[in-house]
C-alpha cells in the first residue's frame with residue numbers, strides 16, 4: 001500500500017462507519033423504548049455473556065429465542081415461581097431482538113390494563129390502542145414484532161381483561177407477530193386465568209414453558 005493510499009480515507013469504510021452509527025443509535029432507541037425495567041436492562045448483557053451454557057435457564061432462553069422472529073406469530077407462556085429469572089429472560093430476549101433490529105415491547109399486565117383504562121375517559125379509544133399493539137411495525141413506528149406481557153398473575157381476571165387479552169393475542173397471531181405471556185402462577189392454574197383459547201394457540205405455535213428450577217434470589 002502506498003503512502004498516498006494510506007492517507008486517503010477509504011470511502012467504503014467511511015460509509016460503513018455512518019451505517020454503524022445509525023444502526024447503533026437505532027438499536028439504542030429500540031432498547032430504550034422497549035419498556036424493560038432498568039434493573040433487568042442493566043444486567044441483560046452480562047447475564048447473556050456469562051450465563052452457564054449448560055444451565056437449564058440458558059437452554060430455555062435459547063429455545064425461546066430460536067423460535068421467535070419467524071413471522072409465524074408464536075405464542076409462549078412462561079410460568080414459574082418468583083425469582084427464577086423470568087423477567088430477566090424477557091429482558092435478555094428483548095435485547096437480542098433489538099440488536100437484530102426487531103422491535104420488542106415489555107409491559108407488566110397491570111400497566112397494560114391501566115393504559116387501556118385511561119382511554120375510557122379520553123378521546124383515544126381502546127380499540128385504537130389494541131390496533132396499535134397488534135399491527136405489524138413499519139420502519140420505526142414503535143409497533144412491536146415481539147410483545148411481552150409480564151406478571152399476568154396481577155390481573156383481576158374480569159371479563160373485560162380476559163376479552164381484551166384474547167383480542168390482542170389473537171390479532172397479533174393473525175398478523176404473524178410473536179407474543180410472550182409471563183406469570184408466577186402454577187401451570188395447572190393458567191387454564192382458568194389465561195384461558196383455553198390462548199393456551200391452545202400457545203400449544204400450537206410456541207409452547208408453555210415451566211421454570212421449575214430454584215430461585216436466583218435464594219442463592
Ligand SMILES: Nc1ncnc2c1ncn2[C@@H]1O[C@H](COP(=O)(O)OP(=O)(O)O)[C@@H](O)[C@H]1O
Pocket residue numbers: 040043047051057080081082083084085086087088089216217
Ligand atoms: N440467568 C441469571 N443469572 C443470574 N442472575 C439472574 C438470572 N436471571 C435472573 N437473575 C437475577 O435474579 C433475580 C430475579 O430475577 P427475575 O427475572 O426478576 O425473576 P422472576 O421474574 O422470575 O421473579 C434478579 O435480581 C435477576 O437479575
Ligand SMILES: [Mg+2]
Pocket residue numbers: 086087088150151
Ligand atoms: Mg418477574
